[in-house]
Amino acid sequence: MELQRTIMTIAGSDSSGGAGIQADLRTFAALGHYGTSVITALTAQNTTGVQGVHGVPPSFLEQQIHSVLDDLDVHAIKTGMLFDAENTRATVRALKKYYSGRAMPPLVCDPVCVSTSGHSLLAPEALENCSYLARFLQFKTCLMLPGDLLRCGPRGVLVKGGHMTATIADVDSLARAHPEICIMRDGLYGDDMEILSVNTPEPTSLVIDVLCEADGPTTLFVRPRIDSTSTHGTGCTLSAALACALADGASVSEAATAAAAFTHLGIRTATKLGAGHGPLNHLHSVTQRLVPPRTPTNPYPLTQLLIKGSAGIWREYVEHPFVQRLGEGTLPKDSFVRFITQDYHYLKYYARAYGQVPSFFSSTSTDVCCSLLAAKSDTFPAIASATQTILNVLREISMHRAFCAEFGVSAAELEQTREAAATSAYGGYLIDVGMQGDTTKLLVALLACLLGYGEVGLWLKRAFGSAAGPERSRRNVVLEGHPYRRWIEDYSGKEYQYAVRAGLETIEACAAADPPSAARLAEWRAVWERCTRLEKALWDMALEVQD
Numbered sequence: 001m002e003l004q005r006t007i008m009t010i011a012g013s014d015s016s017g018g019a020g021i022q023a024d025l026r027t028f029a030a031l032g033h034y035g036t037s038v039i040t041a042l043t044a045q046n047t048t049g050v051q052g053v054h055g056v057p058p059s060f061l062e063q064q065i066h067s068v069l070d071d072l073d074v075h076a077i078k079t080g081m082l083f084d085a086e087n088t089r090a091t092v093r094a095l096k097k098y099y100s101g102r103a104m105p106p107l108v109c110d111p112v113c114v115s116t117s118g119h120s121l122l123a124p125e126a127l128e129n130c131s132y133l134a135r136f137l138q139f140k141t142c143l144m145l146p147g148d149l150l151r152c153g154p155r156g157v158l159v160k161g162g163h164m165t166a167t168i169a170d171v172d173s174l175a176r177a178h179p180e181i182c183i184m185r186d187g188l189y190g191d192d193m194e195i196l197s198v199n200t201p202e203p204t205s206l207v208i209d210v211l212c213e214a215d216g217p218t219t220l221f222v223r224p225r226i227d228s229t230s231t232h233g234t235g236c237t238l239s240a241a242l243a244c245a246l247a248d249g250a251s252v253s254e255a256a257t258a259a260a261a262f263t264h265l266g267i268r269t270a271t272k273l274g275a276g277h278g279p280l281n282h283l284h285s286v287t288q289r290l291v292p293p294r295t296p297t298n299p300y301p302l303t304q305l306l307i308k309g310s311a312g313i314w315r316e317y318v319e320h321p322f323v324q325r326l327g328e329g330t331l332p333k334d335s336f337v338r339f340i341t342q343d344y345h346y347l348k349y350y351a352r353a354y355g356q357v358p359s360f361f362s363s364t365s366t367d368v369c370c371s372l373l374a375a376k377s378d379t380f381p382a383i384a385s386a387t388q389t390i391l392n393v394l395r396e397i398s399m400h401r402a403f404c405a406e407f408g409v410s411a412a413e414l415e416q417t418r419e420a421a422a423t424s425a426y427g428g429y430l431i432d433v434g435m436q437g438d439t440t441k442l443l444v445a446l447l448a449c450l451l452g453y454g455e456v457g458l459w460l461k462r463a464f465g466s467a468a469g470p471e472r473s474r475r476n477v478v479l480e481g482h483p484y485r486r487w488i489e490d491y492s493g494k495e496y497q498y499a500v501r502a503g504l505e506t507i508e509a510c511a512a513a514d515p516p517s518a519a520r521l522a523e524w525r526a527v528w529e530r531c532t533r534l535e536k537a538l539w540d541m542a543l544e545v546q547d
């Protein structure tokens with residue numbers, strides 16, 4: 001974990017939890033920081049609107065600021081809904097008093113005037129100061145506005161473009177007319193062009209955030225619009241994430257880039273809540289649950305059915321002599337290298353089964369290769385699982401490269417290794433199942449590998465590690481000096497095991513949502529058995545003596 005910073009938000013409370021103080025604290029926590037909160041006003045609101053607002057007396061607002069600053073070392077401050085002119089002045093007074101003669105940490109000022117639902121959150125006399133903001137929020141004029149604000153003295157002005165609509169043609173013509181403007185086409189057609197599917201349609205509607213820096217260029221952050229109602233608290237989240245990045249020491253443009261990506265992902269992965277505009281998913285990077293949501297007696301009924309249905313071949317796969325010898329450390333290096341190089345090629349097929357339709361970071365295109373599966377997923381666990389899997393595949397690929405380097409196989413040799421028949425057979429089969437269009441069937445095909453390696457990793461760690469403490473449990477086993485330690489640690493490690501869990505959750509959720517007919521279930525069982533055999537064949541191939 002990065003160094004934890006303390007951040008202070010000065011904002012309103014949102015009873016529905018999606019915006020204001022509540023969104024800020026969740027964002028700080030998700031980004032690894034400690035949040036303190038100074039409340040300017042209480043709101044009674046939900047996803048459909050604001051039903052009531054009560055301002056906090058200015059003297060009490062000042063008292064809260066002093067209580068926090070007198071005791072805690074604050075590394076960044078953000079302001080949100082300030083409620084009225086008096087509370088705005090009280091905030092300025094308290095900050096000025098405390099910071100006179102000492103350095104002020106980065107301050108992010110989010111001028112909250114009106115809620116997404118159209119309710120005023122700033123009293124009319126204070127609103128006048130800000131209302132011109134809204135009038136300028138049109139694509140053609142927004143570039144002028146930050147310039148005006150910059151004259152007030154901040155290092156940068158970021159104008160959130162959620163309410164503007166632009167097209168690629170608009171952006172292209174702007175780029176031609178203003179070559180001095182830096183345009184970040186995140187998830188559109190940037191440097192990651194080559195991983196975009198040729199079938200990806202061009203997004204028709206774009207969202208543009210504009211950043212003007214006092215000592216830097218104007219930058220446009222361009223993204224495809226996400227068609228979502230989960231946008232309540234977007235500005236709060238963006239400004240809270242900005243404060244976090246600035247507390248981390250990021251430059252203004254780095255902070256804007258990181259905060260915009262964090263917020264975009266929050267909208268992209270949100271589950272719909274409430275009848276109106278629901279909250280973002282602030283915790284998209286923190287999805288682990290302490291308690292598994294299913295009943296402990298039979299948490300994964302479909303998976304158990306699959307394993308039991310072909311228990312013999314499953315055991316031959318996960319308890320294969322290759323695995324046994326790997327755990328004992330007696331597996332010849334050339335067998336291991338043969339396996340790793342073939343598994344490297346196999347992983348490309350695996351990623352392709354996931355990666356035909358890139359769709360995670362945006363609905364239409366992407367800067368991270370994601371998946372056939374994510375494209376078909378409309379629930380967060382499913383998308384999270386697909387994403388986690390892609391991240392694991394990328395990690396596995398880099399682990400394979402590192403192993404090859406360690407065992408004297410260069411990157412070029414690894415790339416050029418001829419694919420074994422067992423690899424092509426298995427990879428081709430995955431792609432084939434992916435093309436058939438039954439998502440759960442594809443999940444079944446992919447799970448044999450995901451789950452099998454997870455089982456093998458845990459088993460080897462338990463069986464062949466030595467106890468580091470008085471008790472031999474998974475937690476205190478070490479593999480000091482083991483030749484294949486990294487392999488075992490990776491597959492028994494937290495990230496991989498989490499991906500296995502997410503994969504299991506997803507497959508069970510898919511099956512529960514759309515219970516299979518007897519014929520469809522029989523098909524899934526056949527796919528499972530075939531993949532299990534193909535897995536075993538990969539280990540067989542690695543142990544075969546080469547001529």
Ligand SMILES: Cc1ncc(COP(=O)(O)O)c(N)n1
Nearest residue numbers: 012013019020115116232233
């Ligand atoms: C307490 C509080 N602060 C800020 C907002 C703005 O959020 P949004 O524009 O998404 O309604 C809000 N609705 N409530």
